[in-house]
Amino acid sequence: MFVHITTDRTPRLNSLSDFGITSGSNPIVSLSEFTYPKGKVIYGEKEPAEYVYQVKAGAVRRYKLLSDGRRQIGAFHLPGDIFGLDNGETHRFTAEAVVKTTVRLIKRQSLEVVADSDMVVSRNLLGMTTSNLQHAENHLLLLGRKSSQERVAAFLHEMDERLSSAEVMSLPMTRRDIADYLGLTLETVSRVVSQLRKAGVLDFIGNTQREITILDRQRLASFLQS
Amino acid sequence: MFVHITTDRTPRLNSLSDFGITSGSNPIVSLSEFTYPKGKVIYGEKEPAEYVYQVKAGAVRRYKLLSDGRRQIGAFHLPGDIFGLDNGETHRFTAEAVVKTTVRLIKRQSLEVVADSDMVVSRNLLGMTTSNLQHAENHLLLLGRKSSQERVAAFLHEMDERLSSAEVMSLPMTRRDIADYLGLTLETVSRVVSQLRKAGVLDFIGNTQREITILDRQRLASFLQS
DNA sequence: CGACATATTGATATCCATCAAACCGGGTGG
DNA sequence: CCACCCGGTTTGATGGATATCAATATGTCG
Numbered sequence: 001m002f003v004h005i006t007t008d009r010t011p012r013l014n015s016l017s018d019f020g021i022t023s024g025s026n027p028i029v030s031l032s033e034f035t036y037p038k039g040k041v042i043y044g045e046k047e048p049a050e051y052v053y054q055v056k057a058g059a060v061r062r063y064k065l066l067s068d069g070r071r072q073i074g075a076f077h078l079p080g081d082i083f084g085l086d087n088g089e090t091h092r093f094t095a096e097a098v099v100k101t102t103v104r105l106i107k108r109q110s111l112e113v114v115a116d117s118d119m120v121v122s123r124n125l126l127g128m129t130t131s132n133l134q135h136a137e138n139h140l141l142l143l144g145r146k147s148s149q150e151r152v153a154a155f156l157h158e159m160d161e162r163l164s165s166a167e168v169m170s171l172p173m174t175r176r177d178i179a180d181y182l183g184l185t186l187e188t189v190s191r192v193v194s195q196l197r198k199a200g201v202l203d204f205i206g207n208t209q210r211e212i213t214i215l216d217r218q219r220l221a222s223f224l225q226s
Numbered sequence: 227m228f229v230h231i232t233t234d235r236t237p238r239l240n241s242l243s244d245f246g247i248t249s250g251s252n253p254i255v256s257l258s259e260f261t262y263p264k265g266k267v268i269y270g271e272k273e274p275a276e277y278v279y280q281v282k283a284g285a286v287r288r289y290k291l292l293s294d295g296r297r298q299i300g301a302f303h304l305p306g307d308i309f310g311l312d313n314g315e316t317h318r319f320t321a322e323a324v325v326k327t328t329v330r331l332i333k334r335q336s337l338e339v340v341a342d343s344d345m346v347v348s349r350n351l352l353g354m355t356t357s358n359l360q361h362a363e364n365h366l367l368l369l370g371r372k373s374s375q376e377r378v379a380a381f382l383h384e385m386d387e388r389l390s391s392a393e394v395m396s397l398p399m400t401r402r403d404i405a406d407y408l409g410l411t412l413e414t415v416s417r418v419v420s421q422l423r424k425a426g427v428l429d430f431i432g433n434t435q436r437e438i439t440i441l442d443r444q445r446l447a448s449f450l451q452s
Numbered sequence: 453c454g455a456c457a458t459a460t461t462g463a464t465a466t467c468c469a470t471c472a473a474a475c476c477g478g479g480t481g482g
Numbered sequence: 483c484c485a486c487c488c489g490g491t492t493t494g495a496t497g498g499a500t501a502t503c504a505a506t507a508t509g510t511c512g
Contacts, residue, residue, distance in 0.1 A: 064363070064364075064366075064367045066367070066371060066372075066451055066452065067451065067452060068451070070371040070372075071371070072366055072367040072370040072371045074363055074366055086356075087352060087353070087356040088356065092360060092363055093363070116345060117345075119342060119343075119345075119348070122345070122348050122349075122352070123348075125352060126313060126348070126351060126352050126355060127313070129352060129355050129356055129359060130312075130313040130314065130355055132359055133355060133358055133359040133362060134318060136359060136362040136363055136366060137290070137300055137318055137319070137362055138290075139366055140290075140298055140300055140362060140365055140366060140369060141290045141292070141298040143366060143369035143370045143409065144298040144369045144406075144408075144409030145292060145296040145297070145298045145409060146292075146296075147467085147468095148467080148468070174489090174490065174491090175490075175491065175492095176490085180370075182370075183369065183370030183371060184468075184469090185468075185469055185470080186490090186491080187468090187469075187470080187491090187492085187493085188467090188468060188469075190491060190492055190493085191468095191492085191493080193491095193492095194492070194493080207476090207477070208476095208477075209476085209477090209490085209491060209492085210490095225292055225293065225294070226292065226293060373499080373500095374499075374500065400457090400458065400459085401458075401459060401460095402458085410500075410501090411500075411501055411502080412458090412459080413459090413460085413461085413500090413501075413502080413503095414499090414500060414501075416459060416460055416461080417460085417461080417500095419459095419460095420460070420461080433508085433509075434508090434509070434510095435458085435459060435460085435508080435509080436458095436509095453512100454511100454512090455510100455511090455512085456509100456510085456511085456512100457508105457509085457510075457511095458507100458508080458509070458510090459506100459507075459508065459509085460505100460506080460507065460508085461504100461505085461506080461507090462503100462504085462505080462506095463502100463503085463504080463505100464501100464502080464503080464504100465500105465501080465502070465503090466499105466500090466501070466502085467498105467499095467500085467501085468497105468498095468499090468500100469496100469497080469498075469499085470495100470496080470497070470498085471494100471495085471496080471497090472493100472494085472495080472496100473492100473493085473494080473495105474491105474492080474493080474494095475490100475491075475492070475493090476489105476490085476491070476492085477488100477489095477490090477491100478487100478488090478489095478490105479486100479487085479488090479489105480485100480486085480487085480488105481484105481485095481486090481487105482483105482484090482485085482486100
């Protein structure tokens, strides 16, 4: 269906460790790079899992859809993150570029071949899968039992840790994306953000609603509930 | 904190394959059995992950708690299921016996030692972790985006597949357990079950509300939404 | 049988969704 | 450079699904 490796791809020879995977023997495997425009599907749910990806620049959302269009985003992937490692023949999510995004990719099969003989790589795959699981498990608690305030606070806290450089975080995703990650509507997300702003917990920077500073991490954390 | 291996434990020598794990060399590792009464904690969140468990008889709930008591059950484990495989030093959930439950257990460390040299075992660990992840991913969609009817239908569908023997399924868990699995209240679960009963989709058997027959799988599936 | 846990059902409240309008910022083209 | 458009956001008014509170019914276990 989706041929994501098109004409302008730039194949490179590289090492697994550049992909964030340490290897005992550190063999050379082929890596390539590709850039997707904003909104482009990188792979679709149930498509054969041919590649594993690492975000080089930009952001990716990974989601499931119900037949009537309801969407649940399972995770956002930011620079450095690896995604698409489904340990199976097909992808269980759709992956889409949130903004213009450059990824590096590696053939799943080549990774598996190495893993079969290299215990270090094999352990790495298990480790990555485990951290995906851990993230999903925490998200279950959020989706099943937390209030809208707690959800938004948790999201901001997560993003603050992951992409805040120098006091300001620039959210690549829309309110709708955030809502679909948190199991809310975009209006509810917007209202809670406004509340937090009025409460002096955060503020917008300059003239955009995507650039946010956390003014009071202490108080933000107090909305978290653990 | 919790010493779950007490006096009456029955250590046995056994093979990994009896634990549902195939191994290339199939070495002998020690397995023991233990029985927990209804409601007993098997291990607590953040406790060191010393053992991996397999349900022999009974049922287990695995959950996280918020400080104010809100509970999210991540999974139920039924006979044959393996749980407690957290691939890390500590457990990320609390595990509790839903009813009187017998488990077999294996030292995590011994499993890891084998996995380090046996690629087949190693792949098995990855496979189990992946299926946990897959279950969690589907549950994210349910918790984030499905209606109470869809949730209860999905639960009944899951249980029908997993523990229905000969037309009748006997649910070991209470309405509260089901609610905490589905991110609902026990009253809402009860109401939806009543609806489904009035609609002729299911019925109670004999004189209990825990023994259920699905009368119309077709119609149950129509509540599922995919 | 009695007592306690669990389940059902009803009445009401609450949080969040939905519907709707206005606003804002960025880009485009006259 | 301004006017307009368009995607995204905010804010308001209202509704609805599910939570909460409460009473009754059912089931279980000593």
